Amino acid sequence: MKIAVPKEIKNHEYRVALTPSVVRELAARGHTVAVQASAGEGAGFPDAEYAAAGARIEQDLDALWDNAELIVKVKEPQPEEVKRLKPGHTLFTYLHLAAEESLTRGLMDSEATCIAYETITDDQGGLPLLAPMSRVAGRMAIQAGAHSLEKAQGGAGILIPGVPGVAPAKVTVIGGGVVGENAARMALGLGAEVTVLDKSLARLEVLDHRYQGRLNTVYSTADALETAVRESDIVVGAVLVPGAQAPKLITRDMLADMRPGSVLVDVAIDQGGCFETSRATTHADPTYVVDGVVHYCVANMPGAVARTSTQALTNATLPFVLALADKGWQGALAEDPHFLEGLNVHAGRITHPAVAKAFALEAVDPRTLLS
Numbered sequence: 001m002k003i004a005v006p007k008e009i010k011n012h013e014y015r016v017a018l019t020p021s022v023v024r025e026l027a028a029r030g031h032t033v034a035v036q037a038s039a040g041e042g043a044g045f046p047d048a049e050y051a052a053a054g055a056r057i058e059q060d061l062d063a064l065w066d067n068a069e070l071i072v073k074v075k076e077p078q079p080e081e082v083k084r085l086k087p088g089h090t091l092f093t094y095l096h097l098a099a100e101e102s103l104t105r106g107l108m109d110s111e112a113t114c115i116a117y118e119t120i121t122d123d124q125g126g127l128p129l130l131a132p133m134s135r136v137a138g139r140m141a142i143q144a145g146a147h148s149l150e151k152a153q154g155g156a157g158i159l160i161p162g163v164p165g166v167a168p169a170k171v172t173v174i175g176g177g178v179v180g181e182n183a184a185r186m187a188l189g190l191g192a193e194v195t196v197l198d199k200s201l202a203r204l205e206v207l208d209h210r211y212q213g214r215l216n217t218v219y220s221t222a223d224a225l226e227t228a229v230r231e232s233d234i235v236v237g238a239v240l241v242p243g244a245q246a247p248k249l250i251t252r253d254m255l256a257d258m259r260p261g262s263v264l265v266d267v268a269i270d271q272g273g274c275f276e277t278s279r280a281t282t283h284a285d286p287t288y289v290v291d292g293v294v295h296y297c298v299a300n301m302p303g304a305v306a307r308t309s310t311q312a313l314t315n316a317t318l319p320f321v322l323a324l325a326d327k328g329w330q331g332a333l334a335e336d337p338h339f340l341e342g343l344n345v346h347a348g349r350i351t352h353p354a355v356a357k358a359f360a361l362e363a364v365d366p367r368t369l370l371s
């Protein structure tokens with residue numbers, strides 16, 4: 001299989017889709033890997049390491065894309081990348097299509113086969129290729145929130161742990177999945193008073209058991225949300241309905257009840273965000289203020305810690321990349337129903353029901369595409 005690894009071009013995105021170690025595994029199985037020159041530099045992987053692992057370092061962007069059968073990326077394709085996709089290409093990357101109709105239409109028009117990391121499932125009901133980056137983003141959410149609470153950032157001037165004689169900050173996490181648990185864990189580590197809301201009682205039970213009373217777990221209702229948000233210094237948005245647009249759980253009206261300088265960190269922004277006032281920001285300009293409340297809504301948080309994130313992401317993607325390379329997309333997806341859930345677009349048709357629903361389109365059953 002001819003595999004291409006483009007350099008990521010989203011704002012301040014320094015991750016790379018394959019490490020030299022993964023290239024070595026692919027090359028050993030007889031696959032050809034072309035890596036765009038300097039693609040790994042931001043994550044600390046120089047071209048020389050890729051070349052030593054068996055990759056061809058490609059300077060010519062047209063040649064990189066035109067000669068590829070499988071394109072492996074990190075972030076959703078940017079408009080200039082969408083233009084390069086064509087029938088016969090298989091694209092394997094994060095897509096988050098329900099948040100972006102123009103990208104969805106662009107991928108349909110390309111007629112390429114597009115497999116999303118974030119909708120692949122596992123036997124435990126998890127999302128194995130989203131989880132590593134959710135762990136990173138959840139942990140970062142508290143760093144981002146702590147920084148945003150500083151006066152110079154528009155925050156209320158609150159130090160998360162407080163000091164003797166001064167109470168710590170109150171942190172509320174909405175959604176107690178992978179992002180939510182990692183955010184809660186960081187906030188607890190800093191000495192915050194932490195509350196996690198979720199609609200899944202089973203999930204709240206797991207958290208309650210795991211944190212042995214150090215964490216408040218609250219079933220998520222409109223009342224509970226209003227109360228928690230009113231009292232919080234930092235609110236982390238961490239809900240997910242896989243493949244779908246995030247539900248808007250905090251409305252603009254509710255901001256009026258928050259203290260000025262409080263902070264919303266909307267990690268769910270890559271699925272459209274769970275606060276009504278959220279809009280995607282970049283690492284170059286991560287925050288803005290609405291009604292006195294600081295919003296941090298960076299859609300590629302893990303890109304800022306590219307070394308850690310690249311290693312964590314590729315640990316998880318490796319078996320899937322090997323399967324695609326060895327068997328082609330039809331062979332790999334036919335053998336693994338969890339992998340098949342990753343298929344979002346093929347030959348101009350949407351294949352994931354939640355994405356189709358977001359734009360009132362018809363979804364084709366991906367199982368019918370495998371023969």
Ligand SMILES: NC(=O)C1=CN([C@@H]2O[C@H](COP(=O)(O)OP(=O)(O)OC[C@H]3O[C@@H](n4cnc5c(N)ncnc54)[C@H](O)[C@@H]3O)[C@@H](O)[C@H]2O)C=CC1
Binds near residue numbers: 268
């Ligand atoms: N901004 C960024 O850089 C990154 C964003 N993310 C995003 O973070 C979000 C969360 O991801 P994960 O934690 O991995 O998902 P997850 O599936 O592990 O957890 C989501 C949780 O939300 C809960 N939930 C769903 N609807 C809810 C509602 N209405 N009220 C309360 N809880 C609700 C679920 O029960 C579940 O426990 C996703 O949108 C993901 O794409 C992940 C990594 C990086």
Ligand SMILES: CC(=O)C(=O)O
Binds near residue numbers: 118270
């Ligand atoms: C999951 C995601 O959007 C990211 O890692 O950037």
Ligand SMILES: [Mg+2]
Binds near residue numbers: 076096270299
């Ligand atoms: Mg995006």
